[in-house]
Amino acid sequence: MQTSRAPGVAFIFKKALISALVALVLFSLMIGVRTEAGSDGQLTYWTRFGDLAMMVATVFGGSIVVELLRQWWGPVGTVRVVPPQVTSALSFAGRLVAPVLLIFTFLVPVIFYNERYILDLGILVLTYVMLGWGLNVVVGLAGLLDLGYVAFYAVGAYSYALLATNFGLSFWICLPLAGILAAFWGVLLGFPVLRLRGDYLAIVTLAFGEIIRLVLLNWQSLTGGPNGVTGIPRPTMFGIPLSPGDDGLAAKLGIEFSPTHRIVFLFYLILALALLTNWVTIRLRRLPIGRAWEALREDEVACRALGINTTTTKLTAFATGAMFGGLAGAFFATRQGFISPESFTFHESALVLAIVVLGGMGSQLGVALAALAMIGGFELFRGLDQYRMLVFGMAMVLLMIWRPRGLIGHRAPTVFLERNQAISSDLVKEGHG
Amino acid sequence: MSADQILDHILSVDHLSMRFGGIVAVNDLSFGAERRKITALIGPNGAGKTTVFNCITGFYKPTSGSMRLAHDDGHNIQLERLNDFRISKQAKVARTFQNIRLFPGMTALENLMVAQHNALMRASGLTLLGLIGAPSWRVAEKAAIDLARTWLERIDLLDRADDAAGNLPYGDQRRLEIARAMCTEPALLCLDEPAAGLNARESASLSELLLSIRANQGTSILLIEHDMSVVMEISDHVVVMDYGVKIAEGTPQHVRDDPRVIAAYLGADEEEAIAVMESGT
Numbered sequence: 001m002q003t004s005r006a007p008g009v010a011f012i013f014k015k016a017l018i019s020a021l022v023a024l025v026l027f028s029l030m031i032g033v034r035t036e037a038g039s040d041g042q043l044t045y046w047t048r049f050g051d052l053a054m055m056v057a058t059v060f061g062g063s064i065v066v067e068l069l070r071q072w073w074g075p076v077g078t079v080r081v082v083p084p085q086v087t088s089a090l091s092f093a094g095r096l097v098a099p100v101l102l103i104f105t106f107l108v109p110v111i112f113y114n115e116r117y118i119l120d121l122g123i124l125v126l127t128y129v130m131l132g133w134g135l136n137v138v139v140g141l142a143g144l145l146d147l148g149y150v151a152f153y154a155v156g157a158y159s160y161a162l163l164a165t166n167f168g169l170s171f172w173i174c175l176p177l178a179g180i181l182a183a184f185w186g187v188l189l190g191f192p193v194l195r196l197r198g199d200y201l202a203i204v205t206l207a208f209g210e211i212i213r214l215v216l217l218n219w220q221s222l223t224g225g226p227n228g229v230t231g232i233p234r235p236t237m238f239g240i241p242l243s244p245g246d247d248g249l250a251a252k253l254g255i256e257f258s259p260t261h262r263i264v265f266l267f268y269l270i271l272a273l274a275l276l277t278n279w280v281t282i283r284l285r286r287l288p289i290g291r292a293w294e295a296l297r298e299d300e301v302a303c304r305a306l307g308i309n310t311t312t313t314k315l316t317a318f319a320t321g322a323m324f325g326g327l328a329g330a331f332f333a334t335r336q337g338f339i340s341p342e343s344f345t346f347h348e349s350a351l352v353l354a355i356v357v358l359g360g361m362g363s364q365l366g367v368a369l370a371a372l373a374m375i376g377g378f379e380l381f382r383g384l385d386q387y388r389m390l391v392f393g394m395a396m397v398l399l400m401i402w403r404p405r406g407l408i409g410h411r412a413p414t415v416f417l418e419r420n421q422a423i424s425s426d427l428v429k430e431g432h433g
Numbered sequence: 434m435s436a437d438q439i440l441d442h443i444l445s446v447d448h449l450s451m452r453f454g455g456i457v458a459v460n461d462l463s464f465g466a467e468r469r470k471i472t473a474l475i476g477p478n479g480a481g482k483t484t485v486f487n488c489i490t491g492f493y494k495p496t497s498g499s500m501r502l503a504h505d506d507g508h509n510i511q512l513e514r515l516n517d518f519r520i521s522k523q524a525k526v527a528r529t530f531q532n533i534r535l536f537p538g539m540t541a542l543e544n545l546m547v548a549q550h551n552a553l554m555r556a557s558g559l560t561l562l563g564l565i566g567a568p569s570w571r572v573a574e575k576a577a578i579d580l581a582r583t584w585l586e587r588i589d590l591l592d593r594a595d596d597a598a599g600n601l602p603y604g605d606q607r608r609l610e611i612a613r614a615m616c617t618e619p620a621l622l623c624l625d626e627p628a629a630g631l632n633a634r635e636s637a638s639l640s641e642l643l644l645s646i647r648a649n650q651g652t653s654i655l656l657i658e659h660d661m662s663v664v665m666e667i668s669d670h671v672v673v674m675d676y677g678v679k680i681a682e683g684t685p686q687h688v689r690d691d692p693r694v695i696a697a698y699l700g701a702d703e704e705e706a707i708a709v710m711e712s713g714t
């Protein structure tokens with residue numbers, strides 16, 4: 001449809017008409033007729049045909065606009081209308097994006113030292129970058145659709161919170177423990193869902209996420225139920241607390257104490273954790289296990305014919321993704337100082353999954369950009385109040401028209417002989433399980 | 434079965450049956466594949482050839498019967514007792530598929546690297562040695578790339594090593610799938626219609642490749658094929674199936690002249706029958 005220049009005016013109109021018709025049927029009762037209980041409890045109703053007409057007209061117009069956009073503007077990945085010079089220039093610029101972004105991130109606490117808001121936002125974005133990279137192992141590489149990723153985030157957060165408050169273990173001991181515990185739960189979840197594919201897998205992982213949240217909510221004696229865990233210790237710089245006291249870092253260094261120190265420390269902590277996630281993932285992709293994940297996404301039957309144990313391969317993907325989720329969770333707990341089940345709703349899973357999909361499944365840079373766009377975008381549109389979600393949804397729709405396979409829609413090979421050339425996303429499978 | 438003692442069979446299929454509900458896809462089939470020889474399994478469409486392959490390679494669990502693999506070192510493996518990936522990993526049986534099953538989004542080289550998964554997994558210390566970049570892992574990785582390079586050279590695809598497998602022409606994909614199977618270093622290679630969709634020139638180069646695999650690697654080959662010129666040219670032994678049973682077996686010449694074979698092909702498809710008869714003249 002995209003290759004032949006235009007499907008024609010008739011096609012666009014037909015499509016718009018059908019959309020308008022559907023809208024008319026849907027909205028005629030929802031908007032066209034307004035019912036209310038009258039003063040004596042009787043049913044009163046009045047019609048709002050004007051509003052209805054407006055809605056239907058909007059859908060009609062919107063459908064035409066979307067269709068035109070689809071033709072003129074994208075999807076860029078498949079239509080090769082861009083001349084090669086531009087493409088190569090773009091790919092050169094693209095290669096610069098990652099290092100520039102990394103250097104900028106390192107400098108954020110220096111540049112914005114006095115702007116607490118930016119620093120907090122940066123920490124938030126980096127947390128989601130890390131979660132996105134973690135989930136990317138499961139969804140982007142292994143092609144397993146996991147809708148319950150937040151469960152591992154919760155396991156990590158509660159592991160640290162409970163170990164630290166009950167046994168007084170330090171953050172640096174709890175951090176690996178949180179990762180290991182989350183990975184353990186990842187394997188535990190992995191076992192029953194291994195046979196499931198596609199929608200079934202998605203639903204079961206979704207349920208798993210909810211189960212974990214409900215357990216946290218109801219196991220009052222251990223988790224504090226809806227009240228959560230309070231008084232979670234703040235992280236120390238390898239034993240030296242970042243507090244105003246005499247034994248604090250500021251006193252030791254002989255500088256004046258400032259609460260910003262801790263924020264900056266947290267910023268670099270999550271940056272280090274995120275970069276660790278990235279490094280490990282990039283490393284793993286070039287190892288047999290990572291290649292097996294991607295092969296699994298491409299064709300599970302062929303994997304079995306090559307002697308690859310698909311069960312353990314899937315489990316390792318689940319465990320690795322869960323481990324990163326757990327590490328991020330431990331960080332979340334220490335940063336907040338307080339956690340409750342409310343922080344671990346399905347909304348979080350959906351958000352992280354959206355980041356992975358928007359970024360281009362499997363692409364590390366894409367996921368980072370998507371996290372920045374999503375979390376930063378949320379903040380940017382804060383002024384719009386109730387229209388925030390609307391604007392956001394529209395932006396997502398436009399982006400999916402323009403880039404149906406995500407921001408970075410190509411795959412980088414893990415090994416090459418002569419040329420390290422990207423593989424078009426048209427060839428790369430999304431996995432089915 | 435006296436032949437069994439004289440001939441050195443790497444694979445012996447005994448009274449194999451496979452039912453799907455009411456359909457009997459394979460019915461009490463017995464045959465053997467000789468070591469370091471090319472055995473062809475032919476028959477009209479729907480005869481049950483692919484089903485036999487799926488039983489041998491563990492994708493189906495046979496309803497009854499046994500399949501024994503006799504390795505060079507003398508130890509025997511009952512294939513019906515292994516399942517799924519273990520057939521390739523432990524019994525060293527590799528296969529290709531009637532509908533090509535490459536990893537389309539991975540490069541040709543990557544496809545061959547994935548095939549060496551088990552060996553590389555061991556070399557990478559179950560990932561740990563690989564993660565820290567231990568020298569022993571580096572050496573093993575380089576050896577794996579070299580093996581892949583050798584195979585790419587043999588299938589004439591060295592210049593396309595870094596292209597996505599899904600972007601290769603059909604004939605190249607067929608050969609790449611064979612190379613990928615060979616990278617698992619199998620004792621028995623099972624090929625499901627490797628010449629399907631190839632032109633005459635590509636078929637000829639395929640025959641050459643299979644003969645060279647037999648000669649250089651000493652791999653025994655079990656081959657399902659429709660292209661009679663390929664079958665007649667390279668196979669040492671031919672087994673003919675129709676409706677799930679074996680109707681003939683022997684040398685290519687012997688089978689070609691067998692009236693039951695001609696009848697089976699005539700009943701199935703005139704063109705195929707003509708191909709069988711003409712391939713000898």
Ligand SMILES: Nc1ncnc2c1ncn2[C@@H]1O[C@H](COP(=O)(O)OP(=O)(O)O)[C@@H](O)[C@H]1O
Nearest residue numbers: 453456458476477478479480481482483484485
């Ligand atoms: N998974 C299956 N379920 C049901 N029937 C099957 C299945 N696989 C094969 N068959 C049937 O078995 C018969 C033999 O098929 P197949 O082995 O593919 O033949 P061939 O490869 O010789 O063309 C066919 O009738 C086919 O419909």
Ligand SMILES: [Mg+2]
Nearest residue numbers: 482483484531
């Ligand atoms: Mg078949």
